Amino acid sequence: MTRVSTDADSESAAVRAVWRDLGLPGLIDVHTHFMPDNVLNKVWDHFDALGGLWPITYRGDGDERLALLRGFGVRHFTALSYPHRPGMAAWLNEWACGFADRNPDCLRSATFYPEPGARDYVAAAVDAGTRVFKAHLQVGRYDPRDPLLSDVWGTLADAGTPVVVHCGSGPEAGPFTGPGPFTEVMREHPRLTAVIAHAGAPEYGAFLDLAERHERVHLDTTMVFTAFTELWAPFPDEELPRLKDVAERVLLGTDFPNIPYPYLEQLQALAGLDLGADWLRAVLYGNAARLFGL
Structure with a gap:
């Protein structure tokens, strides 16, 4: 198992310096992963099989990873999981519900899959206080336009509950990735609150x-800009001004713990864009605080 070496104390101090220098109370990370150990281990096995191309930086146990995020000053985070076959989503949602109950700084998270019953368990999760959903079109290899999901998207749109959607073609294209399929979902459900994961990499312009x-x-x-x-x-230089045009709708996400570099690098990459302190404050905290009512 490959692991990037980091000094937790020094990295925590460096991360904290970023948000303290901006006058923020901390960070809100909308794209982090906590899931059952057997599921996360399979995710790590996938990355390990790449032969060192994607080492996992934060491979500690759940308590260690929670302590790291809190040490960085992450005030709120998510427990995003994603099924790759029918019958997984309800079980993952049950686990995530318990995780959020034990860790109130985690935004209660859930997921879904195009299967009979998806509408019902998504509605139940919303009623139970779920704050954010995850849809992973690449790993799930499903069409977001599947009729079994129409009522799911509609339920989320009506509730105003955000859904983080991995619909870009990176790092590996799937049969339903790219801007086309999800653009059609938004055309059918224009009030859906969607968070495009990885800013839609590599199709940045289309998702802008x-x-x-x-x-x-x-x-x-x-992972963008690292x-x-x-x-x-x-990320194309000519598209950078457009990030200021939608400044109030850009949110910090990192993919912690499944990243091949230290957490600090994401913050340094965003600061290096030189889009201004106000933009950076909004991205690291303010936009998510407003979106989730924190």
């Missing part, structure tokens, strides 16, 4: 178009 057309479409920063991602999905 989507955000400009739909006032409830957001972008998260997960040296690792710039090697295979560089």
Whole structure:
């Protein structure tokens, strides 16, 4: 198992310095992963099989990972999980519900899959206080336009509950990734509050178009602008001004713990864009605080 070495105390101090220098009370990270150990271990096995191309930086147990995030000053975070077959989502949601009950700084999270009963368990999760959902079109390899999901998207749109959607084609294209399929979902459900994971990498421009057309479409920063991602999905310089145009709908995301570099690098990459302190304050805290009523 490959693991990037980090000094927790020094990294925590460096991360805290970023938000303290901006006058923030901490960070809100909308794209982090906590899930049952057997599921997370399979995720890590997938990355390990890449032969060192994607080492996992934060491979500690759940308590260690929670302590790290809190040490960084992350005030609120998510427990995003995602099924790859029928019959998984309800079980994952039950686990995530218990996790949030034990850890109130975690935004209660849930997921879904195109299957009979999805509408009912999504509605039940919303009624139980779920704050954010995750849809992973690449791993799930499902069509977001599947009729079994129409009522799911409608339920989430009516409730105003955000859903983090991995619909870009990076790091590996799937049969229903890219801007086309999810753009059609937004056309059918224009009031849906969607957070495009990884800012839609590598189709950044097309997902910026989507955000400009739909006032409830957001972008998260997960892995974008870091040296690792710039090697295979560089963000076009000419698109940077558009990030200021949708400044109130860009949210900090990191993919913690499944990242091949220290957490600090995401913050440094965002600061290095030189889009201004106000923009950075909004991205690291203010936008998510407003979206989730924190």
